[in-house]
Amino acid sequence: MKLSQLGEFGLIKNARDIFKSLNENIVVGIGDDCAAIKLRKGFLLITTTDALVEGIHFKLDYIEPYQLGIKSININLSDIAAMGGIPLYALLSIAAPPNFSVKFMGEFFKGIKDGAKRYKVSIIGGNVSSSKNELSINITILGEVEKKYMVLRNGAKAGDKIFVTGWLGDSAAGLAILKKGQGARGKGQEKLINKHLMPIPRLTEGRFLAVKKLATSMIDISDGLASDIRRICEESNVGANIFTKNIPISRELKSEIRNPKSEINLALYGGEDYELLFAVKPEKAGKLKSLWEDMKIPITMIGEITKRGINLVNTDGKAIPLTKEGYNHFKG
Amino acid sequence: MKLSQLGEFGLIKNARDIFKSLNENIVVGIGDDCAAIKLRKGFLLITTTDALVEGIHFKLDYIEPYQLGIKSININLSDIAAMGGIPLYALLSIAAPPNFSVKFMGEFFKGIKDGAKRYKVSIIGGNVSSSKNELSINITILGEVEKKYMVLRNGAKAGDKIFVTGWLGDSAAGLAILKKGQGARGKGQEKLINKHLMPIPRLTEGRFLAVKKLATSMIDISDGLASDIRRICEESNVGANIFTKNIPISRELKSEIRNPKSEINLALYGGEDYELLFAVKPEKAGKLKSLWEDMKIPITMIGEITKRGINLVNTDGKAIPLTKEGYNHFKG
Secondary structure (H helix, E strand, O other): OEHHHHHHHHHHHHHHHHOOOOOOOEEEOOOOOOEEEOOOOOOEEEEEEEEEEEOOOEOOOOOOHHHHHHHHHHHHHHHHHOOOOEEEEEEEEEEEOOOOEHHHHHHHHHHHHHHHHHOOOEEEEEEEEEOOOOOEEEEEEEEEEOOOOOOOOOOOOOOOEEEEEOOOOHHHHHHHHHHHOOOOOOHHHHHHHHHHHOOOOOHHHHHHHHHOOOOOEEEEOOOOHHHHHHHHHHHHOOEEEEEHHHOOOOHHHHHHHOOHHHHHHHHHHOOOOOOEEEEEOHHHHHHHHHHHHHOOOOEEEEEEEEOOOEEEEOOOOOEEEOOOOOOOOOOO | OEHHHHHHHHHHHHHHHHOOOOOOOEEEOOOOOOEEEOOOOOOEEEEEEEEEEEOOOEOOOOOOHHHHHHHHHHHHHHHHHOOOOEEEEEEEEEEEOOOOEHHHHHHHHHHHHHHHHHOOOEEEEEEEEEOOOOOEEEEEEEEEEOOOOOOOOOOOOOOOEEEEEOOOOHHHHHHHHHHHOOOOOOHHHHHHHHHHHOOOOOHHHHHHHHHOOOOOEEEEOOOOHHHHHHHHHHHHOOEEEEEHHHOOOOHHHHHHHOOHHHHHHHHHHOOOOOOEEEEEOHHHHHHHHHHHHHOOOOEEEEEEEEOOOEEEEOOOOOEEEOOOOOOOOOOO
16 A cells, blocks of 8 residues: 555554654643643753655665664664763654655654663654655654763863774675675675664663763764764864774674775765764773673774874874865765 | 756755755755754654645646745645644755756756745755656655644544635636646636635644644645545544535635636635645634634634544535545546
8 A cells, every 4th residue: 555545644643643652741642733741850851853764865766664763763862972961852853755655754763662662662642744756754852861961073182092992894894795785695795784774872881871971072973974073073172083994893894894904984975874983081991891791782982082183093103184074965 | 948958966966055044953954865864852853744746736838947946845844733743854856857948947846945045944865867758746845733733634523613714716716727827817816826826824824723722633634625524524533514605705706717616616626825724622612713813814603523424514504525536646
């Protein structure tokens, strides 16, 4: 069945059934003019919105609707992670062409639901609309954070050590494999692909860093290390040296690319890794390493905050200004 | 200059400059991973999101970017009005083709800013992205309301009187004039057009009805009276009789259409009037009329809530089931 047969109100009814929630702080959920929620005292409300547009952020020939649902919610949750916050609620706004199938929408909604459920996030409202050509997804997340724990982009100081969670460049490599089309793929390739299609928000890690007051500034890597370290530096009015040899490259990426320079380029400019990039006071860097032992995702020290200038420091110690950036909408 | 020359980060910088706000409850505004805000104790947070998609909700050959900005914010504020709430903050997500001009975006942002400012709403965050073909606008509004004052769709009871603010059908008539193209237009026609391009959210009226505990249920008319009375009836599990002769038709609409049946059809199915439709206990209906005296926008009693069935009662007293509905996305 097509959306043109089900109609707007049928789709809203489906969404309402799929997303129904028993969270007692939701006073009004999907179905009224607004959602209404009770919030905890002593917390700031944090909120973020992000879009995924067909043909720009994804192509339907390589992403399944369920995966698209997971990705849509997870990339938004990643922004909550980067503040050290706890995600709570989501609003979903979808514009889809009328010839889209109801089945597609059902699987997409299922992905959103499962992605949200994993982090105890309730879908409390939204909007569905038709579009001419493109599927367009907008998600707004609401969450909470204590003011004393909140981590912004602007707190980095010269001397701080720069860390990153997980491995960089995998998502871009996964996308490149997808673009090549179908074919026999190894386990490592599937892992890279999954990193691109269903990135995992580092909520546990971000919250841990915040509550332990370990990070002086933090951001999630959506546009690539080169772009996102620049944002921390600009907001904090500092510089950074990134040590090429320290940038964490996964076994899977190495075996896929087999060219150290290309691997580093994917890490710097590839984007969509949704790992956390953060700065830590030098006297806390040692403590961090021991505190981190029980966490599932590793962290790596990749550089240090300086007074000014953003440089890539090569294995021979040579500092090269890092001027190129990752993906830039409109410019490409 | 095109967006493709300015780039994503240039556009974000422009937005940050335009939307900067001094509201002391905004702990983090535009420019970090999330916005962070302090909320008042004793209030529920209310939130709503709505989309405007080029080619579906608007065409750029008849709406100016400034007007589009005003409309984008106002239709979202209308949902806050329908809950009896106070709007506070907005998040803005825009997807635009790279060949759009920076000037267009500047005027569009100016419209959003002016629309928001009029109701003391601060833009606290958002997202910009490119799109292939269509300009797509998503706005999320955050507001507050006391639980005791909040008005939902589900509170109507048989016997309640049904009221509406302002006049119905003007917006659809304005759109029809716009679609006919340029030409000499009278003052009345300009008024109808403005009602379509820059609808006014009935925030003062909605808040008044809520605080005085006058409305048992309320909705804003976005899809036409026929669709929106159905939503109140379905949520409240009741029916309604709408008296054709009572439906408020403006002088401007009458002089434009000159056919009572067509005028009523525009009121029932035209949509986008963004007037408030609400039910009032019969014993409070008289009091409402006297309390309303100082308000700028009139209200009209257009019918009453019944046990079941939604009917249009003609001037001869004949009740005709109201089955047809207004605009339905995907179905058209």
